[in-house]
Amino acid sequence: MRKFIIAALAASVLTPTLATAQTADLRRDGRDARHDQYQISQDQRQIQQDRRQVQQDRRDLRQDQRSNREAWRDYRDQNRNAFHRGPYGPPRGYSYAPVRVGVSLRPPFYANRYWIADPGAYRLPRAMPGTRWVRYGNDVLLVNLRTGRVQTVYSAFFY
Numbered sequence: 001m002r003k004f005i006i007a008a009l010a011a012s013v014l015t016p017t018l019a020t021a022q023t024a025d026l027r028r029d030g031r032d033a034r035h036d037q038y039q040i041s042q043d044q045r046q047i048q049q050d051r052r053q054v055q056q057d058r059r060d061l062r063q064d065q066r067s068n069r070e071a072w073r074d075y076r077d078q079n080r081n082a083f084h085r086g087p088y089g090p091p092r093g094y095s096y097a098p099v100r101v102g103v104s105l106r107p108p109f110y111a112n113r114y115w116i117a118d119p120g121a122y123r124l125p126r127a128m129p130g131t132r133w134v135r136y137g138n139d140v141l142l143v144n145l146r147t148g149r150v151q152t153v154y155s156a157f158f159y
Contacts, residue, residue, distance in 0.1 A: 072123055082121065084159045088137045096137040103150050110134045110143045122157075 076083055091108035116133040124133055134141045142152035
């Protein structure tokens with residue numbers, strides 16, 4: 001019986017201690033959950049700010065591209081002689097037809113006689129290795145020399 005009473009007393013003494021420990025754990029868990037929720041809301045605000053910044057950067061890029069096109073048109077209008085080339089002679093057996101990005105040309109259309117020797121004179125961007133600026137009618141095309149695939153088209157480039 002004595003063992004039973006000692007066990008009952010030990011249980012009654014330990015129960016509040018365990019309850020207090022569980023309460024402290026619950027409070028800590030609650031604080032952690034609130035902190036996590038705060039972090040999530042902070043991250044969401046940051047994502048929204050980043051999206052707004054990306055949208056603003058895109059608007060700025062479009063504006064810069066627009067002003068670059070206008071500057072290029074002004075340059076072209078002031079230097080008309082540089083953009084007036086002789087008549088275009090397509091390869092024998094072929095004729096001119098408008099092309100778009102992604103079209104594959106046959107090798108005679110991007111042979112070295114159609115290459116633009118100095119793209120900088122026309123303010124064309126530098127061609128990456130393996131590509132070349134090519135005259136195609138009054139258009140200028142950036143062509144992958146290995147596949148013949150058109151990467152960029154500037155229509156009505158020459159007068």
